[in-house]
Amino acid sequence: MKWDPSQYLKFDRQRTQPALDLMARVPVAPAGRTGTDLRITDLGCGPGTVTKLLHDRWSGAWITGVDGSGEMLTEARRMAGLDAVEWHEADITKWAPVDPQHLIFSNAVFHWLDRHDVILPRLMGALGADGVLAVQMAANHQAPSHQAIFDLAESKTWGPYLAPLVCREPVGAPKEYYDLLAPLARQLDIWTTEYLYHLEGETPVVEWVKGSVLKPFLDALDDAQRERFLADFSQTIAAAYPAQADGRTVYSFRRLFIYAVR
Numbered sequence: 001m002k003w004d005p006s007q008y009l010k011f012d013r014q015r016t017q018p019a020l021d022l023m024a025r026v027p028v029a030p031a032g033r034t035g036t037d038l039r040i041t042d043l044g045c046g047p048g049t050v051t052k053l054l055h056d057r058w059s060g061a062w063i064t065g066v067d068g069s070g071e072m073l074t075e076a077r078r079m080a081g082l083d084a085v086e087w088h089e090a091d092i093t094k095w096a097p098v099d100p101q102h103l104i105f106s107n108a109v110f111h112w113l114d115r116h117d118v119i120l121p122r123l124m125g126a127l128g129a130d131g132v133l134a135v136q137m138a139a140n141h142q143a144p145s146h147q148a149i150f151d152l153a154e155s156k157t158w159g160p161y162l163a164p165l166v167c168r169e170p171v172g173a174p175k176e177y178y179d180l181l182a183p184l185a186r187q188l189d190i191w192t193t194e195y196l197y198h199l200e201g202e203t204p205v206v207e208w209v210k211g212s213v214l215k216p217f218l219d220a221l222d223d224a225q226r227e228r229f230l231a232d233f234s235q236t237i238a239a240a241y242p243a244q245a246d247g248r249t250v251y252s253f254r255r256l257f258i259y260a261v262r
């Protein structure tokens with residue numbers, strides 16, 4: 001899909017927090033490496049926000065930001081201002097690094113990808129000895145915000161345009177990732193966190209999903225249809241996300257984390 005970095009970055013602080021939480025799980029010297037001995041890939045680097053955090057934490061490391069979106073990479077080059085990072089446009093489903101990596105970090109990407117059962121083992125194979133695979137993916141597809149998109153997209157009105165785009169379960173159960181990675185990992189931690197984001201604005205959940213899960217659906221419609229779909233969607237989820245006493249909206253969002261050492 002065509003990404004809109006400015007819409008995605010509207011909730012930059014909230015979207016970055018899981019990356020910080022995952023980063024905290026990674027040791028100071030992944031695979032025993034530091035400085036220029038350390039090779040890191042930020043897989044699905046998007047606008048470079050997380051790449052910059054990786055760069056700040058592991059200064060001197062060789063860092064590559066990989067993404068399939070030209071728009072995101074343009075933003076990353078512009079915003080992150082990191083001369084030391086190499087940016088690489090590639091499709092993750094086919095990507096393999098030239099050299100073994102000591103840390104492959106992937107924040108908020110895997111729920112966009114099919115065939116985790118193929119890609120994750122391949123990434124483990126792309127690590128050097130004791131290398132770390134650190135992944136965070138949204139596991140929020142049961143939330144009212146996401147279910148409402150899928151239900152509307154499969155409705156009589158919208159189904160002819162949108163039904164083929166529905167993917168209700170892009171992320172597996174935590175135990176499925178255990179079975180997949182336990183045979184390949186010397187150390188493996190898998191956990192979920194439910195974040196309670198408190199968001200400002202009139203319809204912040206609509207704004208949030210416009211930058212992510214809703215985007216491919218909106219892209220498939222013309223301007224007039226898009227407006228009608230957004231109105232239907234806003235009305236459908238209003239009751240699920242009422243304003244709190246202080247006027248903010250609490251958006252509960254579940255995420256799945258994987259930390260695996262080869």
Ligand SMILES: C[S@@+](CC[C@H](N)C(=O)[O-])C[C@H]1O[C@@H](n2cnc3c(N)ncnc32)[C@H](O)[C@@H]1O
Nearest residue numbers: 044045046067068069072091092107108109112
């Ligand atoms: C939600 S953004 C996350 C960006 C960044 N990791 C962050 O945390 O801010 C997801 C990113 O994954 C990228 N992506 C999704 N599928 C991809 C694929 N098959 N190959 C390469 N990049 C992909 C998108 O282009 C997008 O930049």
